[in-house]
Amino acid sequence: MFPRILRHPKWMVLLPLLLAGSMLVAILTLGVPLSLEFSSGTLIRYEGIEERPDVARIESSLRQLVGGEIKVEVTRDPLTGRFGLDILTPLLGENLENQVCTLLSGLGLENPSILPYSPALGRAQRKQAVTAILVAALVIGLCLLFVYRKKVVLFTVPCVLLNLLAALGGMALTGTPLSLASLAGLLLLLGYGVDTNILLANFALKRFEGEPEERIASAMKTGFMITLTTFATMLAVNLFVTNPSLDQLSTVLLFGLGADLLDTWFLNAGVYLHFTKKRRMYYVSL
Template sequence: MKLPNYKTFLAVPILLLFISAGILITQYSQTGEWFQRSIELKGGTMITINTENRLDTANIERELREKFHPINVRETRSFGGYGTLIETSSEIDPEEILDELEAMGIETEDRSIETIGPSLGATFWSQAQLAIIIAFIFMGIIVFVIFRTFVPSVAVIMSAMSDMVITLALMQVFGIELSLAGLAALLMLIGYSVDTDIMLTSRLLRESEDKTLSDKIRRALKTGLTMTLTSIAALTALLLSAISPVLSQIAMVLIIGLTIDIMNTWLMNSVVLKWYCEKKGLI
């Protein structure tokens, strides 16, 4: 039986990249924003109510929406119990929401209120975008300095960029808002992505020539998958422990990103590098 040309594997990550771009474009056409942002990055008020027992967040959101808009209610868990997060506009008085909750029979004594103005949220957002741009610039410079060849360097950068785009698109699919914690996770994802890509590229371009190209890729695959799957296992444990909402979001975003990185590294970057080595006679 004739095996398929290895270059056809490129179709999978490229197709998923185009689908992800379509999701982000659709999000922008409908809302005017490429992705959902938390109140930390757009401004607003967050009310956190801690309880020993789980509250019916769907019913709370339905009741509050009759009097307040916009409103978003979600649940968090921790070792200490349950938390209910209520997000709304900074123009709405949080005391009015608390009064409504008490009228519904919900205790609100253990609560905290965080308000971020729209201008401060916009400042956080502009600084966050700048941080990601600077991270990509320095990452690109370091990659070009290390390998000093155009195709392998661009392959590493494109793989990291694809990880970011697809992860952001999947965050929209799963309803995960982009927050400061999510941005921290995306910056960490750049490091994870470049780490495995540099390892793969170094194995193929710099290891001794007594091994075949396929052997080098197999050895790199074994090392790379061990690194990534170990990280995913640790992050899954962190997510299931539900220590805090911040850590849970970081873990969730990184699990998505690292899963996508497996595909981009071994179905895109490795294919491009193998094609490059064959063209240059580095077999």
Template sequence: MKMITDYKKLLLISFILIFFSVGVLGYNYSMTGEVLDKSIDFKGGTVASVILAEDTVDVSKIEDIANEKIGSVVVRTSKDNEGTSIILESENVIQDKDIVEILDSAGVAYNSDDINIQSVGAALGAEFMKQAIVAVLFAFGLMAIIIFLTFKTFIPSIAIISSATVDILFAMALMVIFGVSLNLGTLAALLLLIGYSVDTDILLTTRLIKRKGEGTLDERVMSSMKTGVTMTTSALVAFTTLYLISTSTMLDQIALVIIFGLLADYVTTWFQNVGLLRWYLRDEEKKEEVAEKKKPRYIRRQKKTKNSKTNKNKKQTKKGKKK
């Protein structure tokens, strides 16, 4: 298990993930002026949906017609129990007559009674965005407070918080690459990632920091890994299944964002945090050794005698249990 003992290589892999995520988000910001592409929920505009009388439509043809008539429009389809729907999103105003003209020009069969239009004002969208930022910061703040109160040490606590941060950054980077916009659903998914991220990190940190007597450092890492990887993989399988069988665009996006974060969690927990905690524990052991050498010789002898008696008693107890 050479990679487990070489914490510098473990941290290098995590740094590559961080640079990739920041690079993608930075590039998107330089090109669009936004870190993430925001949906109508956060920038204002109109969403129009129509239940169609047919299962397949030419989305690109409808989008071209809509762009000529309304302006910048994003067109997509969605399937549910009611059938196939066409959804048009635009920062501009969309009216019923616009939808009728667009679908008639595209030769799409539909029922005019099934047209549904929802509008969000730009000011209201901006207010939603502010509240979303506050919600994320508040969630991170509470998480940080609880973790610091639990472990009462700086490096392990920072390791857990940084892991959650990197998971979310990576998920956001893949949202940019796969064209998933920030909406109310994906915001909820990003908040859920905080919980999914810290559970394995808390498991690892507890085993390594608070249970030092339960085997060697490598044994405790491997024990934590068996449990933690099983937890993450179970969640990954569940959300992958949801993504594959869901007919709702919103559920697809939520599942996809959580899948992105869980994939990153493998790296941040079992590479980044293992590396940081190994470095921290090795440093603590060296400090303890230096402090031990500074103690008077007779105190060290007393401690050795006490430890030898304790080990002898443990061996006798184990022999008694075997009998």
């Protein structure tokens, strides 16, 4: 199968670019939602509750009314034994705030304290995170250039960034918020994309036995096996685990791993194939 794929280098390059374009459109039109960790919100606090509140019912009711991410945390005073309740919602206007209080009053919750909520990571920290990812990609490219001594390895950097673009596009399509969990997924993708591209570079540039197509096809077989097993694991986590953080992490990895199959084993493999063929023709002419 893989040698047949390598016979169509134009399609190998076109498919990843089409995917990247569609994901960019999704990001620009839908936007990537921000979790409460990255955006301002409203904190609704109750104290002195005699019976333990029904967290699942409160979350479900508020999600139907407000939409977006809702966090409900129950606390307990060790001295009095009474419960407290902290509810985090997206930023509420005055009208929606009154509706929320009426809804919670119907659930037996009275006399709330309503406070503005500041994000754990503000705009400055988000910019620093983006800068850190870009700097990391640049450093990775320089390290690869130092090891392989071939400029073609620098193409690893845009391939890795295209993986991140696909993950962000998937978040926009599925409504997965940018949170600490999904940010961790993006960082994992950064490292994973580098690993698969190093595998490709080793087969294409460091080995000389056989034809370039044979070496790259062998690398594709290994790379597809690694990526598909990881993809299957993340799919199982996404389908059967209900923890929101793991759901966000697995969603990011699913879209990123799917894109990595195209970005590494089609786009970058096509570039390496062209380079190795050109290098072979040069040495034959000598």
